[in-house]
Amino acid sequence: MGLDKILAISGKPGLYELKAQTRSGFVAESLLDGKKISVGLRNNVSLLSEIAIYTLTEEVPLREVLNKIKEKENGGKTSISHKDSKIKLEEYFFEVLPDYDEDKVYPSDIKKVIQWYNLLHDKGITTFEAEENTETKEEEVTSEKEEK
Template sequence: MNLEKVVAVSGLPGLYKLVTPRNNGLIIEDFDTGKKRFISIRQHVFTPLASVSIFTQEDPEELNTLFANMQAKAGELDADGALDNNQDLAEYFGEILPTYDRDRVHIGDMKKVVKWYVFLRDHHLLQGGDEEE
């Protein structure tokens, strides 16, 4: 899966497809509606998911690897149920990435990663390897 074109935008819910960068912002596309809009770099912070990694006891782990682990364990672990409470979330995260750094990876980080995974899964963006619309 290619996470280069998937961005999180501060102040906006969900994830967006990067259409094109501009010198003063980005043009993004909503995965739900398909509407494109310009977002100013002065008002928002953009985070391409490809640049996000999770601290582990060794080297940081990229989201691609983490999402692949989540997909592989989808039959035995429930990502949606993990968001119910913090203890379930920490246990779920420990199952998909046993070596995560428990001092530097906080519950909020775990929630964000699981929500991103659920969003990508529900929008069928995890299947098919590197191809992207």
């Protein structure tokens, strides 16, 4: 499972996996405790695959930031906690993403990213690459066969 089915719901702790779509919203399952909740269309919901972190030059997709944390930690959990001091969190994030925009990325954002990474790691979700569209793959294979 990639980040395309993982949600952050405003006002609710942790992350959620998208389970099913309903007429008035969707059903999501908490990655923290496994409870399923119904989420209406009025809730502020973000797909992790759509979130980006501001740097001084561009916006870096969250999946790239998570991959950089994974590289820094050699595939393990983070060496700091999301509950550490603001200074420790900022120092850690500078090691991961040296040119992040300090004016736009708040310590609370850094806490979330670290907490999310550790939660995803605990659930065995450690592949943060973009999932390729299967139709695109099939089209490429078909066009390769036609060329031969």
